[in-house]
Each structure stands twice: as C-alpha cells, then as structure tokens.
Amino acid sequence: xxxxxxxxxxxxxxxxxxxxxxxxxxxxxxxxxxxxxxxxxxxxxxxxxxxxxxxxxxxxxxxxxxxxxxxxxxxx
Amino acid sequence: xxxxxxxxxxxxxxxxxxxxxxxxxxxxxxxxxxxxxxxxxxxxxxxxxxxxxxxxxxxxxxxxxxxxxxxxxxxxxxxxxxxxxxxxxxxxxxxxxxxxxxxxxxxxxxxxxxxxxxxxxxxxxxxxxxxxxxxxxxxxxxxxxxxxxxxxxxxxxxxxxxxxxxxxxxxxxxxxxxxxxxxxxxxxxxxxxxxxxxxxxxxxxxxxxxxxxxxxxxxxxxxxxxxxxxxxxxxxxxxxxxxxxxxxxxxxxxxxxxxxxxxxxxxxxxxxxxxxxxxxxxxxxxxxxxxxxxxxxxxxxxxxxxxxxxxxxxxxxxxxxxxxxxxxxxxxxxxxxxxxxxxxxxxxxxxxxxxxxxxxxxxxxxxxxxxxxxxxxxxxxxxxxxxxxxxxxxxxxxxxxxxxxxxxxxxxxxxxxxxxxxxxxxxxxxxxxxxxxxxxxxxxxxxxxxxxxxxxxxxxxxxxxxxxxxxxxxxxxxxxxxxxxxxxxxxxxxxxxxxxxxxxxxxxxxxxxxxxxxxxxxxxxxxxxxxxxxxxxxxxxxxxxxxxxxxxxxxxxxxxxxxxxxxxxxxxxxxxxxxxxxxxxxxxxxxxxxxxxxxxxxxxxxxxxxxxxxxxxxxxxxxxxxxxxxxxxxxxxxxxxxxxxxxxxxxxxxxxxxxxxxxxxxxxxxxxxxxxxxxxxx
Amino acid sequence: xxxxxxxxxxxxxxxxxxxxxxxxxxxxxxxxxxxxxxxxxxxxxxx
Numbered sequence: 001x002x003x004x005x006x007x008x009x010x011x012x013x014x015x016x017x018x019x020x021x022x023x024x025x026x027x028x029x030x031x032x033x034x035x036x037x038x039x040x041x042x043x044x045x046x047x048x049x050x051x052x053x054x055x056x057x058x059x060x061x062x063x064x065x066x067x068x069x070x071x072x073x074x075x076x
Numbered sequence: 077x078x079x080x081x082x083x084x085x086x087x088x089x090x091x092x093x094x095x096x097x098x099x100x101x102x103x104x105x106x107x108x109x110x111x112x113x114x115x116x117x118x119x120x121x122x123x124x125x126x127x128x129x130x131x132x133x134x135x136x137x138x139x140x141x142x143x144x145x146x147x148x149x150x151x152x153x154x155x156x157x158x159x160x161x162x163x164x165x166x167x168x169x170x171x172x173x174x175x176x177x178x179x180x181x182x183x184x185x186x187x188x189x190x191x192x193x194x195x196x197x198x199x200x201x202x203x204x205x206x207x208x209x210x211x212x213x214x215x216x217x218x219x220x221x222x223x224x225x226x227x228x229x230x231x232x233x234x235x236x237x238x239x240x241x242x243x244x245x246x247x248x249x250x251x252x253x254x255x256x257x258x259x260x261x262x263x264x265x266x267x268x269x270x271x272x273x274x275x276x277x278x279x280x281x282x283x284x285x286x287x288x289x290x291x292x293x294x295x296x297x298x299x300x301x302x303x304x305x306x307x308x309x310x311x312x313x314x315x316x317x318x319x320x321x322x323x324x325x326x327x328x329x330x331x332x333x334x335x336x337x338x339x340x341x342x343x344x345x346x347x348x349x350x351x352x353x354x355x356x357x358x359x360x361x362x363x364x365x366x367x368x369x370x371x372x373x374x375x376x377x378x379x380x381x382x383x384x385x386x387x388x389x390x391x392x393x394x395x396x397x398x399x400x401x402x403x404x405x406x407x408x409x410x411x412x413x414x415x416x417x418x419x420x421x422x423x424x425x426x427x428x429x430x431x432x433x434x435x436x437x438x439x440x441x442x443x444x445x446x447x448x449x450x451x452x453x454x455x456x457x458x459x460x461x462x463x464x465x466x467x468x469x470x471x472x473x474x475x476x477x478x479x480x481x482x483x484x485x486x487x488x489x490x491x492x493x494x495x496x497x498x499x500x501x502x503x504x505x506x507x508x509x510x511x512x513x514x515x516x517x518x519x520x521x522x523x524x525x526x527x528x529x530x531x532x533x534x535x536x537x538x539x540x541x542x543x544x545x546x547x548x549x550x551x552x553x554x555x556x557x558x559x560x561x562x563x564x565x566x567x568x569x570x571x572x573x574x575x576x577x578x579x580x581x582x583x584x585x586x587x588x589x590x591x592x593x594x595x596x597x598x599x600x601x602x603x604x605x606x607x608x609x610x611x612x613x614x615x616x617x618x619x620x621x622x623x624x625x626x627x628x629x630x631x632x633x634x635x636x637x638x639x640x641x642x643x644x645x646x647x648x649x650x651x652x653x654x655x656x657x658x659x660x661x662x663x664x665x666x667x668x669x670x671x672x673x674x675x676x677x678x679x680x681x682x683x684x685x686x687x688x689x690x691x692x693x694x695x696x697x698x699x700x701x702x703x704x705x706x707x708x709x710x711x712x713x714x715x716x717x718x719x720x721x722x723x724x725x726x727x728x729x730x731x732x733x734x735x736x737x738x739x740x741x742x743x744x745x746x747x748x749x750x751x752x753x754x755x756x757x758x
Numbered sequence: 759x760x761x762x763x764x765x766x767x768x769x770x771x772x773x774x775x776x777x778x779x780x781x782x783x784x785x786x787x788x789x790x791x792x793x794x795x796x797x798x799x800x801x802x803x804x805x
Contacts (some may be wrong), residue, residue, distance in 0.1 A: 003729070021295070022151055022506075026330070026577055029146035031181045033339050041364070044373035046473035047482065047576050054178060056367070058469045059578025060482075425760055429767075609778060612771040619768035627759060713782040720783070740765065 004048070006008065006071075011039045013074035019066035022036035030057055032067055037074055086580065089168060089245055090138045094158060094189065095173035096182050096344045097144035098581040100201045104173050104231040106593055113593075132241035140167065146181070148188045150298040153503065159298070163283045169244060170196050174180040176206035176213060179350060183342045190222060193284040198226045198245055204233065205582075217349040223255060231494035254284050255303045263330060265321050266293060273315050276473055277307040293319055293330050304562060319325075363582040367466065383463070387454040388550070391447055392543050398446035399531070406443065408684075429618060432680045437614030440676035440686050441606055441669045444528040449599050451524050455493050456594040460586035465578050472576060479565030480557055481505055482576050484514040488557070492520030492550075498523075498724055501748045506575065506614035513564045514731055515719055518750040519711040520557035522550050525668035529706050532672055536687035547701070549707050556708060557737065564585045601606040605667065613663050613670045617677045630656075630678045650705065650741065651698035651748040663704065667712050697756050701748040708740035 014036045017026060017027050031052045042049040047058045055068075059067075095101045105113070109128025126141040142161055143154035164169065172189055174182040189196055200213060202208075219226040225243050229236030245725055258264065270289040279285070283302075290300035290730075292315060304312040323330055370379055410431050417427040458464060464486060472482025483505050491498025495518050502514040522530075530549055534542035622634035627634045632641065632655060640655025643662060647653045660674035679689035694702065710716075716729040723729075 022332075023575060025147070025149050025151045026575060028335055029149070029151075029184070030577060030579060031184075033335060035339070041367070042371055046476075047469060049367070049371060049469070049576075050582065051364075053180065055181060056363070056582075058472075058576070058578045058580055059372070060472075063575050063577050064268040342767055365771070422762075423761065597765040609775070612774045612778075615767050616771035616775060619764050622764055623768075625764075666779065717784075 001069060001071075002058070002062050002065045003040075003050070003067035003069050006040045006043070006048075006069070008040050008043050010071065011037060011073070012038055012069035013068060014068050014073045016068040017066060018068060020061075023066050024061060027063060027067060031055060036075055038067075038069065077102060081480075087135045088138070089135055090140065090168045091244060092142055092161065092165070092167045093173055094162070094170055094185075095199075096146055096178075096185055098579065099144070099173045099175040099178075099182060100231045101144050101173040103587060103590060104171075104199070104201060104229070104516050105139065106590055107231050107234055107237055108137075109141050110414055110593075120579060125259070128600045130241075132238075132245060132712070135245050137241075137242075137244070139167075144511050145185070147185055148192075150296055152506075156298060162189070162192060168195070170194050171199050171240070171244070173199050173201050173231075173548070174198050175202050176200040177202055177209055177211060179213075179346055179665070180210075180342055183345065184338065186661065187255065187257070187338055187342060188223065189292065190255035191257065191284075192287050196224045197224060197240070198224050198719045199240060200226060200228045201231050203228045204230045207581065212351040214349045214351075215467040218345065221345045221349060222725045232590075254287065256286065257337055257341045257479065259290070260324055262322070263293065263333055264336075265331075266319065268582060269318065270315060273318070274307075277311045277315075277732060279306050285639055292316075295319075295333055324358070331525050343642070358658070361582070363462075366583055367580070370380065370463075371469055376718070379469050380470055382639065383458070383467075385547075387458070389543075389579070390454060390734055393448040395446040395450050396434060399443055402443045402445070406435055406439045409466050410636050425622065428622070428680075432621075432629070433614055433618035434611075435616065436680060436685070437673045438606055438611050439679040440532070441528055441610055441673050442603075444531065444672075445602060445670075447527050447531065448524050449595060450597040451492055451527070451704050453591065453595055455489065455588050456591060458489075460584070460590060462581045462583045465580050468578060469580070478561050480513065480561050481507070481510045483578070484510060486495045487514055487518060491518045491523060494710055495519050495523045495655065496718045499715060499718040502722065509568060511724065513561055515570065515722060515728065516564055516735075517557040518714060519732065519736060520553045520560065520708065522553045522707055523668065523711075523715075525712065526671075526706055530703055532675075532686060533690060533699045533703055535697045536690040537694060545703075549703055552743075554708055556743070559649065560739070568662055598615070600693045609667050610670055613666055614673045614677055617659070617663065636678060646741075647705075649749065650701050651752075652694065652702045652705075654693060656693070657702060664706065665710055665712060667714070668706070671706060697748060697751040705740045705744045706748050708736060708743055710734075710737045710740075 003012070005031050014034050016034055017024050017032060019027075034055050036052060039041075039051040040048060041051050041056065044074060047060045050059055052066075093101055093105055103127065105126060108130045110130075112126040113126060127542075128139045128141075130139055140161070140392040142158040145152070145155045145158055148155055148159045148162070150159070161167070170189060172186050174186060176471075186198060198218070200215070206213065211229075213224045215228060227236060227240045227243055229240055231237070259267065267286065267289045270292060271285050274285050274288065275337070279288070285526070288299060288303070293301060300316070301313070303315065319330075369375060403749075413435070414427060414431045417430065467489070468482050468485040471485045475482055475485060482504070486504070487498045487501035490501045498518045498521060499515050500513045502518070505511045505514060527546075530546045534545040538545045543641070617636055620639065621630040621634050623635045631637055636659055637655050640659035640662075644653045644655045644658040647658055647661070652658075656675060656678045659678065660671045663674050664671040675690070676686050679693070680688060692700070710733045716733060719729040719732055721724060
C-alpha cells in the first residue's frame with residue numbers, strides 16, 4: 001500500500017518506489033529505498049512527517065503515494 | 077581531470093567542499109576560510125558560488141564550496157552545477173563533508189563521488205553528535221573499504237581542522253582510479269559493452285568511462301547530452317538503443333538494480349566499520365519532542381505567529397535605544413561640523429553640502445543600522461536553528477489552500493530581509509507556475525530597506541504607537557500577498573504542482589562564529605550600500621536642490637522641486653501630493669532607503685530635524701497612506717534585476733513593477749480617502 | 759566656481775547612478791552593493 005495511507009505511529013517497510021524519474025530520484029536521494037524501515041510521526045492533514053532511521057522528512061501526499069510499503073516489516 | 081595529479085602547484089592547493097545539506101559543510105567552510113569569503117554566482121545559472129581562502133603552513137589554499145546536494149543526479153540546478161564542476165572544474169582535491177551521525181544517507185553521495193574517480197578525502201564531520209548517539213566508526217576500516225583517507229572533525233567546535241589541512245596538502249598517488257561497485261552480471265555485461273562502444277567512438281569526455289557507462293544505463297539526461305555532444309547524435313543513438321534493448325529483457329529496471337546495489341555496498345561498508353547501539357531504540361530525541369509540539373495540528377500556526385512576533389519585538393525593543401544614540405551622535409556632529417566650517421569661512425554651499433547633504437541625507441539612513449542588523453540576526457538564527465523547515469511544513473497546509481506551495485514559504489521569509497535573495501530562493505520550487513507566483517508576491521514581504529522609512533515616520537507621527545504602526549504595515553504586506561497569490565492562481569497558466577519533500581534537520585544551536593560572520597557580512601553590505609548608491613543619490617538630489625544657481629535651497633523653484641512637481645499630482649488623491657514626497661518615491665526605486673535619504677536632503681535635516689520636518693508636512697493619515705505606498709509599490713532595481721535573471725525575461729519584472737504600483741496606489745487611495753470619510757483627517 | 763562644484767557633483771552622481779541602473783537591468787551589476795546575478799550578502803544559507 002502507499003505510504004500516504006499509513007497513520008501516525010505506524011511502522012512499515014519500503015518495498016518499492018514508483019513514479020517518474022524526478023519523483024523517484026528525489027525520494028531515493030533522501031533515503032527512501034526498498035528495505036528501509038519507515039515510521040509515521042505525523043499525518044494531521046498536510047504533508048506527512050516520516051522518520052527514516054534518524055532522519056526526519058516532510059513528504060507531500062503526492063510523493064507519499066509513490067512509496068509502496070508493507071506493514072509486515074522488513075527482514076534483512 | 078587527470079588521475080595522477082600531484083596536489084597543487086607552487087604550494088597553491090584548490091579544494092572543493094562537497095556533501096549533503098545539513099552535514100555542517102557551511103560551518104566547515106566558515107572554519108576554513110574565516111571572513112575571507114566571497115559569494116558569487118556560477119556562470120550561466122542562478123546557483124550561489126562561495127569561494128574563500130585559507131592558509132596552512134606555507135600553503136595557500138583556495139576553497140570552493142559546492143552546493144549541498146543529496147546526490148549527483150541531474151534533478152536540479154544545484155546537482156548539475158556540482159557535478160559539472162567535479163568533472164570539468166579546476167581543483168586539486170575534494171573534501172567530502174559527511175554527517176557522521178547519518179552515515180547511510182551521506183555515504184550515498186560519497187559513493188557517487190568515488191565512482192567518478194574524484195580525488196577525495198572523507199571528512200567525518202559532526203563527530204560529537206555521532207558520539208552522543210553511541211555510534212563508533214572505525215576510521216581505518218572505512219578508509220580501506222572506500223579507498224580514501226578519512227579524517228574526523230567537529231567543524232562547529234573547530235576540532236580536527238589542522239589534521240584535515242595536513243591531509244589536504246599531502247600528495248596522494250591515485251593508481252587505482254575509481255571505486256567499482258558490482259552491479260550484478262547483467263548490468264556489468266552491459267557496462268563492458270557500452271565501454272567498448274565508447275572506446276570505438278572515441279569518447280573521451282573528461283570523465284571516467286565506466287562512470288559514463290553507468291550513467292547512460294541509468295538514463296541520466298546530462299550524461300546523454302554529453303554523449304551526444306562528444307560522439308554525435310547517430311552514434312549516441314546506437315548506444316541508447318543497445319541499452320534500451322537490454323533493459324527490456326532484464327528482470328528489473330536498471331535504475332532499480334543500480335540503486336539497490338549501491339545501497340548493498342553502503343550497508344556492507346557500514347556493517348564492517350560502524351558500531352551502532354541497538355537499532356530498535358526508537359530514540360525519541362529532543363528534536364522529536366520539540367517537533368510534536370511545533371508541528372501539532374492546532375499549535376503549529378499559533379506558535380509560528382508567536383515566533384514571528386517575538387522576532388519583531390526583539391528588533392524593535394533592542395534597536396530603539398541604539399538608534400537613539402546614533403541619532404544624537406549625528407545631530408551633535410552635524411552641529412559641530414557646521415559651526416566649524418562657518419567659523420573657518422567656508423562657503424555656505426560647502427557647508428550645506430556637508431550638513432544638509434551628507435549628514436542630512438546619508439546620516440538619516442545610517443541611523444538605522446541597529447534595526448537592519450538585528451533583523452538579519454534574527455532571521456539568520458532562525459534559519460540556522462532548523463526551525464525554518466518546520467515553519468514551512470506548518471504553513472504548507474494554509475498555503476495550499478491559497479494555491480501556494482509550502483516551499484514558497486522560505487523565499488517569503490528570506491524576502492523580509494531582502495527581496496533579491498528572496499526571489500532567488502524560489503529556485504527550490506520545481507513547477508514554473510509556483511515559482512512565478514512566489515516571485516510576483518515576494519516584494520510584498522516588506523524588505524529591510526523599507527524599515528527606515530517606516531521607523532522614521534512612525535517615530536515622528538505616531539510616537540507611542542510606533543511599533544504597532546510598523547507591525548500593521550508588515551501584516552498588511554502579508555495580507556496583500558495572500559490576496560494576490562489567490563488572484564494569480566486564478567489567472568495564471570495552469571501548471572504542474574511541485575513535489576513537496578523537505579528534510580527536517582535536527583534542531584541545533586547556531587554557532588556564535590557562524591552568526592557573527594553573517595552579521596559582519598550584512599552590516600558591511602549595508603554600509604557599502606549607504607556609501608555608494610545612497611550617497612550618490614543624495615549628492616544628486618542635493619545638487620538639484622541648489623540649481624538653478626541662486627535659488628533658495630530645496631524650494632519649489634529648484635530643479636528637484638520642479639521635477640517633483642511634475643509627478644506630485646499623481647499622489648494628490650492619496651494625501652501626499654507634495655513634491656518632496658513625490659521625488660522621494662521616485663528615487664526610492666533605486667533603493668528603498670533612499671526615500672529617507674531624499675527627504676533628509678530636501679527638508680534640510682539632521683536626523684532630529686527630519687522628524688520635525690515630517691510632523692510639519694504630513695498629517696498622521698497622510699503619513700500612513702504614504703507608508704502604505706512605500707510598502708506596496710514598485711520594488712527596487714536590484715529586485716527587478718533579480719526577477720529578470722530568475723525568469724530570464726523582461727516580461728515579469730515589468731509586470732511586477734506595474735502591478736505593484738497600481739496596487740499601492742489603489743490601497744493608499746482607499747486608506748486616505750476612507751480615513752478622510754471617517755473623519756480621521758488632520 | 760560654484761557651478762563647477764555643483765557640475766562635478768551632479769554629473770558624477772548622475773553617471774554613477776546611471777551605470778548602476780543599467781547594470782542592474784542587465785544583471786551584471788546593481789545599485790544594491792554586492793548583489794547582481796550573484797547572491798546578495800543578505801541571503802540565508804543554502805537553499
């Protein structure tokens with residue numbers, strides 16, 4: 001499911017990044033890659049605040065829809 | 077770039093700093109160069125270029141700060157500039173500034189540099205933060221795995237810098253050219269094929285062929301362009317078709333494979349050289365705690381408003397007494413010099429030049445140094461602390477409702493300092509439409525140059541309510557920006573919306589040194605401005621106030637008087653149809669402070685005298701209407717110039733100049749006539 | 759004598775202002791000291 005659909009406090013594992021080159025590039029640059037764990041810190045309307053390890057990134061809904069995640073979790 | 081270059085020639089070494097944003101690169105740059113910095117522009121683009129000088133033992137070092145980017149792809153001007161410099165620029169060694177507390181993301185950039193075959197020193201900066209998190213890095217191992225020297229530093233505390241300099245000037249023999257990451261059999265096979273084609277077509281470029289091959293396989297647009305330039309379109313096409321053919325048969329997109337392999341490599345390197353405390357400590361650090369409050373759905377915006385108000389109050393409360401001292405100084409100096417000159421028998425003309433012209437004109441502007449200085453101090457601290465990105469996040473919701481993009485927010489805040497960098501900061505928006513709208517409303521963020529005008533009028537005519545009056549002007553500017561954003565949204569071409577993605581760096585305390593360097597630059601720039609353009613305009617107006625010869629100083633018959641009278645009628649309905657007001661507004665297009673300077677000259681004032689002159693010549697209502705005009709009307713030439721270069725056209729600066737003038741006229745009209753109707757006149 | 763003084767000051771300043779305005783429009787120079795196509799010293803850090 002897309003990252004955009006997760007709620008505050010939920011954790012998931014990134015499975016795939018979809019979308020055009022620019023969108024994908026921006027996401028990858030900031031560390032959104034398959035196999036990484038993400039946690040939602042805030043999703044009160046407006047952009048999501050997502051935790052990637054120690055980093056915090058604010059992500060608009062448009063881009064959040066391009067990050068496909070799995071709530072089952074990551075196995076290395 | 078030749079691979080076996082010796083470091084520097086004749087003890088001159090050129091270093092380039094490259095790394096992620098938030099890796100402490102700027103702090104490092106400041107540490108290395110101190111105040112010997114120069115901010116310029118990369119030719120042909122609007123990306124900032126910072127260079128500076130440093131010295132170490134008997135070496136002279138030139139330091140070039142490349143734009144901070146997360147990668148060297150081709151997604152933004154910043155990245156292209158950095159990459160171009162690294163492939164074709166003139167430098168001896170690259171210092172890759174890495175945030176040690178955030179290795180996996182930072183190494184993504186490092187790996188790209190290494191694949192390019194760049195002569196690199198890995199600088200593990202922010203070592204103190206890594207330590208705090210319990211992260212232990214084995215420098216030897218890391219250096220071995222990456223194939224580069226590794227240095228540990230804490231730029232904000234000046235630690236490890238000497239060691240860094242030492243490594244920088246050491247010669248290194250680059251025999252093993254570049255890092256090779258194994259991309260898996262399919263991709264590796266393709267890479268070999270592409271390399272042999274490149275050889276066949278005599279592709280030299282100035283870059284390492286393997287790197288070029290990988291980029292082409294990733295469909296990197298800049299690499300493709302380079303290829304076409306070097307071998308011609310038809311040969312380039314052959315290579316492209318080969319790649320496309322292979323990709324169809326491949327398991328997965330080459331992009332994905334390559335990224336996955338890069339990260340695999342990075343993870344391996346980290347696993348072998350870094351020790352972290354237990355991974356699943358979801359450490360809610362201090363930054364997070366602050367963020368839960370600051371980005372809270374309900375508290376976010378009020379907190380932001382409070383922060384803005386606090387900055388404002390700070391600038392004023394601390395600034396007022398300082399302004400007072402400077403005023404008194406100028407008044408005294410003016411009086412003393414005046415009597416000195418008269419006593420020495422100097423001609424009245426020269427005396428007038430010094431007292432009415434210079435002290436009255438330039439002096440009245442210099443008085444505001446404290447305000448300017450404090451305003452920039454506050455903005456700088458806010459930015460350095462990391463709060464700005466939170467503010468942008470918080471405001472994004474509100475701004476999207478108004479059709480603005482959250483990222484437009486930062487240029488707006490910058491615009492409160494000066495509209496020129498405010499306009500330039502709109503670069504971070506990728507959609508053209510968002511950029512243009514942000515540029516058009518940026519001048520409504522009242523810049524620091526207009527502040528002296530507000531303060532002098534408010535002080536003269538609204539004494540007890542001075543700060544409220546000034547605050548109301550800033551607020552009015554924001555309200556108009558919101559309205560105009562809505563308007564432009566409806567009438568301008570529809571475009572794609574920009575992607576919103578922004579890193580929220582951990583909060584940090586701005587370093588004293590960094591803040592000091594900021595301040596030094598800004599006050600210096602202000603003084604320079606006062607000494608050049610403001611001085612010139614003041615001189616010109618003073619001359620015009622004395623011509624034709626024999627005319628009474630600054631009377632309606634003088635040249636400046638006559639000039640002003642030509643224009644004044646436009647402003648009659650707004651309550652300030654005097655030639656003095658009119659001419660000050662006209663000259664204000666050169667620089668907003670000049671409005672004060674002009675009034676200072678034509679009313680023959682020393683600071684104290686200007687306030688009295690204003691009280692005598694403006695009613696409070698007329699003054700407020702005048703200030704509204706100053707707030708909203710045509711921005712200064714520097715801003716218009718910036719708009720032209722950012723939009724690469726004449727159209728937009730012209731539109732900006734005209735619509736703002738009309739807007740200002742209409743609003744001032746409403747203010748004045750409305751006020752008159754309400755009986756607030758006189 | 760006075761004409762000379764005023765003349766020099768007048769034309770000098772006019773020339774300087776003109777130069778700056780022209781430069782500002784071209785983008786190579788600007789009335790605001792230190793800003794042209796370059797970043798203003800008043801700019802905030804990166805981004």
